[in-house]
Amino acid sequence: xxxxxxxxxxxxxxxxxxxxxxxxxxxxxxxxxxxxxxxxxxxxxxxxxxxxxxxxxxxxxxxxxxxxxxxxxxxxxxxxxxxxxxxxxxxxxxxxxxxxxxxxxxxxxxxxxxxxxxxxxxxxxxxxxxxxxxxxxxxxxxxxxxxxxxxxxxxxxxxxxxxxxxxxxxxxxxxxxxxxxxxxxxxxxxxxxxxxxxxxxxxxxxxxxxxxxxxxxxxxxxxxxxxxxxxxxxxxxxxxxxxxxxxxxxxxxxxxxxxxxxxxxxxxxxxxxxxxxxxxxxxxxxxxxxxxxxxxxxxxxxxxxxxxxxxxxxxxxxxxxxxxxxxxx
Amino acid sequence: xxxxxxxxxxxxxxxxxxxxxxxxxxxxxxxxxxxxxxxxxxxxxxxxxxxxxxxxxxxxxxxxxxxxxxxxxxxxxxxxxxxxxxxxxxxxxxxxxxxxxxxxxxxxxxxxxxxxxxxxxxxxxxxxxxxxxxxxxxxxxxxxxxxxxxxxxxxxxxxxxxxxxxxxxxxxxxxxxxxxxxxxxxxxxxxxxxxxxxxxxxxxxxxxxxxxxxxxxxxxxxxxxxxxxxxxxxxxxxxxxxxxxxxxxxxxxxxxxxxxxxxxxxxxxxxxxxxxxxxxxxxxxxxxxxxxxxxxxxxxxxxxxxxxxxxxxxxxxxxxxxxxxxxxxxxxxxxxxxxxxxxxxxxxxxxxxxxxxxxxxxxxxxxxxxxxxxxxxxxxxxxxxxxxxxxxxxxxxxxxxxxxxxxx
Numbered sequence: 001x002x003x004x005x006x007x008x009x010x011x012x013x014x015x016x017x018x019x020x021x022x023x024x025x026x027x028x029x030x031x032x033x034x035x036x037x038x039x040x041x042x043x044x045x046x047x048x049x050x051x052x053x054x055x056x057x058x059x060x061x062x063x064x065x066x067x068x069x070x071x072x073x074x075x076x077x078x079x080x081x082x083x084x085x086x087x088x089x090x091x092x093x094x095x096x097x098x099x100x101x102x103x104x105x106x107x108x109x110x111x112x113x114x115x116x117x118x119x120x121x122x123x124x125x126x127x128x129x130x131x132x133x134x135x136x137x138x139x140x141x142x143x144x145x146x147x148x149x150x151x152x153x154x155x156x157x158x159x160x161x162x163x164x165x166x167x168x169x170x171x172x173x174x175x176x177x178x179x180x181x182x183x184x185x186x187x188x189x190x191x192x193x194x195x196x197x198x199x200x201x202x203x204x205x206x207x208x209x210x211x212x213x214x215x216x217x218x219x220x221x222x223x224x225x226x227x228x229x230x231x232x233x234x235x236x237x238x239x240x241x242x243x244x245x246x247x248x249x250x251x252x253x254x255x256x257x258x259x260x261x262x263x264x265x266x267x268x269x270x271x272x273x274x275x276x277x278x279x280x281x282x283x284x285x286x287x288x289x290x291x292x293x294x295x296x297x298x299x300x301x302x303x304x305x306x307x308x309x310x311x312x313x314x315x316x317x318x319x320x321x322x323x324x325x326x327x328x329x
Numbered sequence: 330x331x332x333x334x335x336x337x338x339x340x341x342x343x344x345x346x347x348x349x350x351x352x353x354x355x356x357x358x359x360x361x362x363x364x365x366x367x368x369x370x371x372x373x374x375x376x377x378x379x380x381x382x383x384x385x386x387x388x389x390x391x392x393x394x395x396x397x398x399x400x401x402x403x404x405x406x407x408x409x410x411x412x413x414x415x416x417x418x419x420x421x422x423x424x425x426x427x428x429x430x431x432x433x434x435x436x437x438x439x440x441x442x443x444x445x446x447x448x449x450x451x452x453x454x455x456x457x458x459x460x461x462x463x464x465x466x467x468x469x470x471x472x473x474x475x476x477x478x479x480x481x482x483x484x485x486x487x488x489x490x491x492x493x494x495x496x497x498x499x500x501x502x503x504x505x506x507x508x509x510x511x512x513x514x515x516x517x518x519x520x521x522x523x524x525x526x527x528x529x530x531x532x533x534x535x536x537x538x539x540x541x542x543x544x545x546x547x548x549x550x551x552x553x554x555x556x557x558x559x560x561x562x563x564x565x566x567x568x569x570x571x572x573x574x575x576x577x578x579x580x581x582x583x584x585x586x587x588x589x590x591x592x593x594x595x596x597x598x599x600x601x602x603x604x605x606x607x608x609x610x611x612x613x614x615x616x617x618x619x620x621x622x623x624x625x626x627x628x629x630x631x632x633x634x635x636x637x638x639x640x641x642x643x644x645x646x647x648x649x650x651x652x653x654x655x656x657x658x659x660x661x662x663x664x665x666x667x668x669x670x671x672x673x674x675x676x677x678x679x680x681x682x683x684x685x686x687x688x689x690x691x692x693x694x695x696x697x698x699x700x701x702x703x704x705x706x707x708x709x710x711x712x713x714x715x716x717x718x719x720x721x722x723x724x725x726x727x728x729x730x731x732x733x734x735x736x737x
Contacts, residue, residue: 027515106631126633127517128587147635148517187517211522212511 009036014327018317022134022141025150026191034192038160040313041306048084048308057316057323058087061118066108067144068094068124073279073304074144074154078121081311087119109133119319122146127184140318142311148182153314154278155188157306159196161299162233164306165274170197175227175269176218177203177259178237178286181210181248185278186237190216203227205258207248224259231269235276236261236287252285261287266297274299331357332733334373335366336694339382343684344667353382355690358732363684377694380727383666384682385691388644389571389673390466390493390547392623394426396434398644398710400737402620403693403726405434408493408677411441412468418444418452420460427461433736437463437677439493442481448472451480454488463677464545466493469594471529473499479536486542491569491676493545494533496554497595501525506635507596512581519635523598527553534561537568545676546570548621550595552605555614562614569676571617573643574650575716577606583716589630590705591716593621594639610668611659617676618668620647624712642710646717652697652724662697690733699725 009017009032017036026034047053063082067075075091082089094108105124109132112120119140122130127147134141145151163169174193180186180202193200200218202209213220221227228234239255249255266273275287275297283289292298320328337352341363354361354372368374385405392410399407409426411417417426418441426438440462444450454465465485471494472478478494485492505521507513513520530546534557537544549555549570561568573593581597591597598606609615623640630637651669655662674682681689703720705713729737 105633124633126636128635129633131587132631132633146517147633148519150517184517187515210514211509211520212514215511216514 007032009033009039015321023152023314023318024131024134024141024143026152026155026188026195027150029195031195034156034159034195037156037310037313037317038163040317041156041160041309044309044312045306048305053084054086055084056086058082058085058118058319061087061319061323062116063087063089063119063121063315064092064112064115064117065089065121065144066092066094066112068105068122068129069145071123071144074123077304077307078144078311081308081315084308085312085315087315105129105132106136109136113137113139118322119315139322142314142318145184147184148187149184150188151184152188153307153310154185155192156314157303157310158189158235158276158278159192160306160310161276161303162274165299165302166232169193172198172232173201173230174198174233174235175201175203175231176235176237177224177227177261179208179239180204180213180237181208182240183237189235190218194218201227201231203259205249225265225268228265228268231273233274233276234261234266234269237278238280238282239285252282256285259286261291263288263290266291273297276300276303278303332373333357333369333371334375335368336375336377336382336692337368338379339377339694340379341684342381342383342662342666344384344663344671345683345685347663353684353692355692355730355733358690360684360686360688360690362686375728380694380696381662382692382694384670384684385693385729385731386648386669387673387677387679387682388622388647389617389619389676390439390621391644392621392640393711394430394434394436395622395624395644395711396430398622398624398642398708399434400729401645401709401726402647403695403729404620404644404647405691405729405731405736406674406679406681407434407436408463408673409436409438410468411439411446411466416441416446417462418446418457420453420456423457423460423462432734433731435731437461437679439464439466441465442467442485442492443472443477446470448474448477451484454485454490458488458490462490463679464491464493466547467495469495471495471497471499475532475536478533479540482536482542482544483540486540491543491545493547496526496529496533496546496549498525498528501528505596506592506639507584508581508598510581510599512584516584516587516634523551523602524553526551526595527557530554530557534558534566534568538564538566541567543567544569545617548572548576548595549609549615550576550598550606551602555605555609559614569616569672570614571619572606572610572615573619573621574647575621575641575643576603577610577654578650579603579716584634587634588716589632589634589637590641590714590718592634592637592639593641593716607659610654615668616672618647618651618665619673620644622710624710625714626712630712630714640714641716642708642712642714645708645710646703646715646722648695648726649701649722649724650717653722656723690730692730693726694728695724695726697724699723701725
């Protein structure tokens with residue numbers, strides 16, 4: 001099922017439009033549910049641009065950001081999102097404590113549960129860890145990135161950025177290039193973009209390309225120049241050196257030669273191509289500064305802005321049942 | 330105390346003599362006669378009421394000594410993997426392991442082929458053999474250095490010991506916990522291509538052929554791997570291979586919910602390889618069906634998938650799952666008993682595994698049709714980490730004998 005044949009979110013009443021308790025991934029979401037979250041996000045964009053950014057949706061609720069893996073941007077984005085909705089936001093930097101893995105992860109989940117958190121945002125270095133915790137707690141859980149598995153809010157903010165810039169996600173030719181193998185961003189984006197009827201191409205050297213990509217409804221490329229032909233959107237990914245053991249590429253220099261996004265290479269895409277990057281960027285490796293900072297093509301800072309709006313929307317939607325919002329109880 | 334008794338009114342299933350109706354006479358610790366026999370007056374009679382009577386199971390390659398689970402599954406002898414603490418590479422620990430389960434469970438240690446299973450220096454195979462080891466093995470790991478593996482095979486061959494190898498190229502596998510493919514990609518799990526198995530098998534077969542040693546591949550799980558084994562058997566190489574029910578009945582799709590009970594080593598394969606496993610079982614390529622019994626508690630399983638320990642509790646479900654393959658007509662019940670008892674016994678050099686007169690009275694009586702539900706929370710094993718949790722099965726062990734002594 002794709003966006004071309006999904007029912008509009010407006011046809012659903014109350015919680016029927018988004019019946020999920022948690023947001024652990026894009027996998028399992030229907031196209032109309034993704035569209036609903038994008039629609040919900042829209043309202044927060046203007047609000048965030050206005051002077052009065054404060055709202056009351058999560059007033060009195062406790063939001064715990066449990067980050068078992070280091071993060072700056074995502075943590076900040078979730079923290080700002082929660083605070084703008086007046087949640088009591090607590091950040092738990094588990095990555096810096098002795099809490100690493102093992103039974104402790106379950107213990108931590110039970111501890112958070114006992115503290116009566118109202119919503120928990122989790123980042124963890126292991127695929128599936130967020131789902132493991134979600135099974136143990138009573139409140140909604142938001143996945144802020146688990147291993148190589150999923151990063152759903154990143155995919156939503158990327159889809160929102162594309163939709164606002166291009167008018168629609170459907171029909172867009174999106175090229176995702178870089179370290180696909182280790183990227184949760186790539187997985188969530190593939191699921192979201194294909195669900196919304198975009199044409200998705202993935203590009204990486206074979207050493208960084210997971211098996212069976214075609215079965216996810218995307219076209220794999222190893223030649224970046226070929227992949228870029230006629231692209232509407234180019235999404236670059238960071239080389240995740242911290243997830244790599246052993247040599248997946250000969251050198252950053254060679255990677256840049258084959259897969260670095262330069263202005264010259266970008267000319268193969270459509271003239272109004274949109275360039276995206278989830279950050280943090282390795283300038284001069286997967287992307288040149290001339291592209292990253294391009295005033296017309298680059299949507300990289302806009303992605304960051306959309307991130308706050310998307311996270312506000314997700315926090316709002318997932319807590320509606322607990323807040324007994326009309327139609328959501 | 331020596332006892333004479335007869336198990337009568339049974340469906341006898343012997344890997345050698347085949348299936349028939351009849352009885353088994355036990356004198357002391359051994360089988361005195363079986364088949365259509367005359368029951369002596371001094372014998373106690375146990376009426377099996379039409380149940381199946383077969384040799385008790387010899388489970389080749391368990392990781393934990395778990396007597397209740399073994400007895401529930403009809404297992405009276407196990408080949409114990411060398412991956413213990415400490416590693417089975419010294420005569421003292423080998424001897425202790427060999428005696429620890431008696432009299433109810435006979436443990437036949439598989440001694441480490443290299444010191445500490447490190448894959449570098451040959452372990453004292455002859456001394457460990459004299460201490461009770463029935464084979465040598467590479468444990469859960471493969472030996473990366475082909476020169477060392479060649480020496481292991483050559484030296485073990487001199488001693489008449491079978492080398493039990495883990496066939497996965499460790500360089501290709503790396504930190505993988507899944508087989509590369511759609512499932513691993515969607516789940517974002519570290520994965521390795523299935524060809525890691527065939528690579529290791531190809532090397533070990535060439536070395537076995539060159540040295541003339543006996544090689545048992547503990548688990549073969551891929552179509553490419555079975556093709557190599559078939560070809561090797563045709564060439565007369567002394568190779569055997571085994572498998573667990575998990576790789577016959579489950580594909581990698583079973584991992585889709587990050588359920589760590591499906592984290593196995595080797596990992597679950599895709600559907601085409603699973604079908605190849607069934608084909609290899611049907612055509613006789615597979616010699617041994619084993620449980621791979623490796624019970625793991627919540628400390629090792631209630632973790633994110635990649636952080637969890639591989640392994641499953643398989644002893645008490647082995648027979649029931651295997652009988653399903655008889656019911657599905659993949660194999661006959663006689664062949665099943667060869668896979669479960671006679672063949673593993675032969676690999677370990679044990680005189681058991683059939684209903685022939687003179688054999689140890691290691692016997693099990695089971696009701697092949699008795700239905701039950703595999704329930705991870707209510708298993709008798711040390712832990713209930715079974716990937717078959719919730720599966721309805723048929724086949725329950727009713728009585729179990731080791732050397733004529735009743736255990737169950």
